[in-house]
Amino acid sequence: xxxxxxxxxxxxxxxxxxxxxxxYGAVGVDQICEVAGVKKGSFxxxxxxxxxxxxxxxxxxxxxxxxxxxxxxxxxxxxxxRIEGFCRKGYQSQREMFQRYGFVVGCPYANVxxxxxxxxxxxxxxxxxIMERILAYLEQAISDxxxxxxxxxxxxxxxxxxxxxxxxxxxxxAKVENNPEVLADLDRTVLRLLxxxxxxxxxxxxxx
Amino acid sequence: xxxxxxxxxxxxxxxxxxxxxxxYGAVGVDQICEVAGVKKGSFxxxxxxxxxxxxxxxxxxxxxxxxxxxxxxxxxxxxxxRIEGFCRKGYQSQREMFQRYGFVVGCPYANVxxxxxxxxxxxxxxxxxIMERILAYLEQAISDxxxxxxxxxxxxxxxxxxxxxxxxxxxxxAKVENNPEVLADLDRTVLRLLxxxxxxxxxxxxxx
DNA sequence: TGGTTAGTTGACAGTCTAGTCAACAATAAT
DNA sequence: ATTATTGTTGACTAGACTGTCAACTAACCA
Numbered sequence: 001x002x003x004x005x006x007x008x009x010x011x012x013x014x015x016x017x018x019x020x021x022x023x024y025g026a027v028g029v030d031q032i033c034e035v036a037g038v039k040k041g042s043f044x045x046x047x048x049x050x051x052x053x054x055x056x057x058x059x060x061x062x063x064x065x066x067x068x069x070x071x072x073x074x075x076x077x078x079x080x081x082r083i084e085g086f087c088r089k090g091y092q093s094q095r096e097m098f099q100r101y102g103f104v105v106g107c108p109y110a111n112v113x114x115x116x117x118x119x120x121x122x123x124x125x126x127x128x129x130i131m132e133r134i135l136a137y138l139e140q141a142i143s144d145x146x147x148x149x150x151x152x153x154x155x156x157x158x159x160x161x162x163x164x165x166x167x168x169x170x171x172x173x174a175k176v177e178n179n180p181e182v183l184a185d186l187d188r189t190v191l192r193l194l195x196x197x198x199x200x201x202x203x204x205x206x207x208x
Numbered sequence: 209x210x211x212x213x214x215x216x217x218x219x220x221x222x223x224x225x226x227x228x229x230x231x232y233g234a235v236g237v238d239q240i241c242e243v244a245g246v247k248k249g250s251f252x253x254x255x256x257x258x259x260x261x262x263x264x265x266x267x268x269x270x271x272x273x274x275x276x277x278x279x280x281x282x283x284x285x286x287x288x289x290r291i292e293g294f295c296r297k298g299y300q301s302q303r304e305m306f307q308r309y310g311f312v313v314g315c316p317y318a319n320v321x322x323x324x325x326x327x328x329x330x331x332x333x334x335x336x337x338i339m340e341r342i343l344a345y346l347e348q349a350i351s352d353x354x355x356x357x358x359x360x361x362x363x364x365x366x367x368x369x370x371x372x373x374x375x376x377x378x379x380x381x382a383k384v385e386n387n388p389e390v391l392a393d394l395d396r397t398v399l400r401l402l403x404x405x406x407x408x409x410x411x412x413x414x415x416x
Numbered sequence: 417t418g419g420t421t422a423g424t425t426g427a428c429a430g431t432c433t434a435g436t437c438a439a440c441a442a443t444a445a446t
Numbered sequence: 447a448t449t450a451t452t453g454t455t456g457a458c459t460a461g462a463c464t465g466t467c468a469a470c471t472a473a474c475c476a
Contacts, residue, residue, distance in 0.1 A: 002422030003473045023323050025233020029464060041425050044465065103326040113384040114322045115231050118311040127384050161381070161390075162397045166370070169377030173369070176321040176335050182369075189370045193401050209444045210452025237434060249455050252435065 008046045010036040015057040020108045021101060024054060024115050024123075055126045058109060062130050073137040079145035080191065083138065083163065087187035090167065095180040104182075106175035110168050135160050142194065151194050163190050216254045218244040223265040228316045229309060232262060232323050232331075263334045266317060270338050281345040287353035288399065291346065291371065295395035298375065303388040312390075314383035318376050343368050350402065359402050371398050 014036035018027045029050050033040050047053040072085045090107075097105050105111075113127035138160035145151045166189055174182035222244035226235045237258050241248050255261040280293045298315075305313050313319075321335035346368035353359045374397055382390035 001420065001474045003424090003471080005423055007423075022327050023231075023233060025231060025323070026327055028462070030462080039425055040465085041467085042423070044467095045423065048465095050464070101326075105326060106322065110380055110384075111322055114314065114319055114380055115233070117383045117386060118309075118313060119230050119234055124384060124386065131381070131384060158393070162374070162400075165377030165381055165397070166373050166401075167377065168380050169373030169375065172318055172322055172376050172380065173339070173373055175325045176318075176332060176339060178325060178332065185366070189373070189401075192370075192403075193374075193397075195400075209446095209450065211441080211443045211454090213453055215453080236432075238432080247455055248435085249437085249457095250453070252437095253453065256435095258434070 005042075007036070007038045007042050009060075011038055011043060011046060011053060012057045012060045015053050016061050016108065019054065019057070019112065020105050021103070024112055051120050051122060054112065054120075055122050058112065058123075058126055058130060061108065062133065069134075069137060073141060075144070078150070079141045079148060080150050080194075080196065082141040083145075083190060083194075084187045086137075087167065087183075087190055090171065091180065091183040091186060094171070094174060094183055098178075098180045104175045104178050104180050107168065107171045110171060114172075131164070135164055138163055145194070151196060154195070159194060162193055166190055166193060213250075215244070215246045215250050217268075219246055219251060219254060219261060220265045220268045223261050224269050224316065227262065227265070227320065228313050229311070232320055259328050259330060262320065262328075263330050266320065266331075266334055266338060269316065270341065277342075277345060281349060283352070286358070287349045287356060288358050288402075288404065290349040291353075291398060291402075292395045294345075295375065295391075295398055298379065299388065299391040299394060302379070302382060302391055306386075306388045312383045312386050312388050315376065315379045318379060322380075339372070343372055346371055353402070359404060362403070367402060370401055374398055374401060 011032060015027070015032045018032060018035060029040060029043060032050075032053070033043050043053070047056065068089070072089060073082045077085070094104055094106075097103070109127050109130050112123060113131070117124040117127070139156045142151070142154070142159045142163070143156040146153055146156065167186065170183055170186050170189070174180055219240060223235070223240050226240060226243060237248060237251060240258075240261070241251050251261070255264065276297070280297060281290045285293070302312055302314075305311070317335050317338050320331060321339070325332040325335070347364045350359070350362070350367045350371070351364040354361055354364065375394065378391055378394050378397070382388055
């Protein structure tokens with residue numbers, strides 16, 4: 001009963017895009033409403049505050065990316081190739097956004113986490129939550145790689161955190177240099193960190 | 209001739225502290241002036257804009273830290289211990305600031321670079337510039353480590369960037385988790401990345 | 417068809433924003 | 447002591463900010 005609306009989802013995606021391209025602080029509610037084609041009154045009908053919208057936007061964005069993650073981290077795929085695939089996906093998507101917007105925009109979660117961790121507890125917690133979901137995928141892949149014997153015995157939890165750190169750091173450097181090519185050899189760096197001394201032909205076969 | 213003033217330097221340090229603890233966007237000129245004990249008119253006597261103040265603040269902060277960097281990366285010190293020392297310094301200072309402010313504040317350059325890389329070209333460039341100075345120290349240490357034979361032969365430029373990525377990523381994760389202990393094993397991670405398979409007794413001797 | 421619910425609207429409040437400016441005050445050099 | 451210069455001040459603009467609200471409208475259900 002009552003009328004229906006897509007204003008909520010339009011606000012979510014407008015917010016994500018705008019904040020990703022600039023920053024949380026630099027984007028106003030008016031601007032989000034304008035891009036979404038929604039009036040401010042409706043904004044506050046759906047969301048109690050800008051901060052709450054942001055939390056919902058990141059959760060919603062994550063959910064939209066779950067299928068991609070499931071594909072990349074499919075147990076069908078050899079463990080190290082999952083991680084390699086994740087690195088290359090990051091590289092590729094930054095390159096695409098660079099072409100489209102003229103900027104390396106970095107990781108949406110990392111951006112907002114870095115900006116607001118000390119200011120907005122809910123956004124900090126949501127960022128941490130999503131990062132832990134990503135870590136779980138990495139952990140599983142590493143644990144599988146150990147089992148299969150692709151890498152030496154190591155603590156998957158620890159190793160996943162190390163790997164994720166390199167990824168986040170490389171994304172940050174790419175953003176600061178505004179150069180997506182910083183990410184070109186991310187996969188090799190990560191494999192090196194995992195103790196894969198010589199990158200095997202199988203893994204490199206897809207480097208064109 | 210004319211009167212002298214320390215307002216400029218007070219503004220620089222107030223700006224750095226405030227922005228570091230929250231973010232560029234969340235800190236206002238009025239707030240900076242209040243903490244610095246300087247009226248806004250004076251602010252705009254010394255700086256053309258908030259953005260210009262930020263650039264000057266980061267340059268000034270770097271300059272104040274050069275002696276520390278020179279000590280840590282002294283050529284007197286064994287190459288790998290320089291890198292280890294840098295990691296441990298990062299860990300320690302984040303722990304101190306966590307105790308003082310209740311928050312892991314992260315790397316000041318990375319924070320502002322992440323927030324403003326797509327918005328403020330000058331701040332982006334300054335961040336990149338300072339990061340390159342840090343990379344130069346790492347590069348030298350790695351190059352020395354290769355020469356001394358502490359690590360296998362590798363490209364120092366590439367390796368320095370990899371090492372720095374881990375550091376930035378770990379700092380970011382510590383901030384998002386608001387937990388400085390994320391950085392506790394950063395030195396071991398970095399040495400691992402450099403191919404130091406078994407962390408030697410000499411290097412671990414100072415772990416209590 | 418009528419009632420209930422869900423969603424829309426635009427004007428509004430109050431506060432904060434970066435930045436300006438002309439008049440004023442202190443000091444260093446002559 | 448005068449003067450040129452350097453720095454201080456606080457009131458001011460003009461716009462942006464988040465958030466509010468009461469009146470209005472559309473659609474679903476019975």
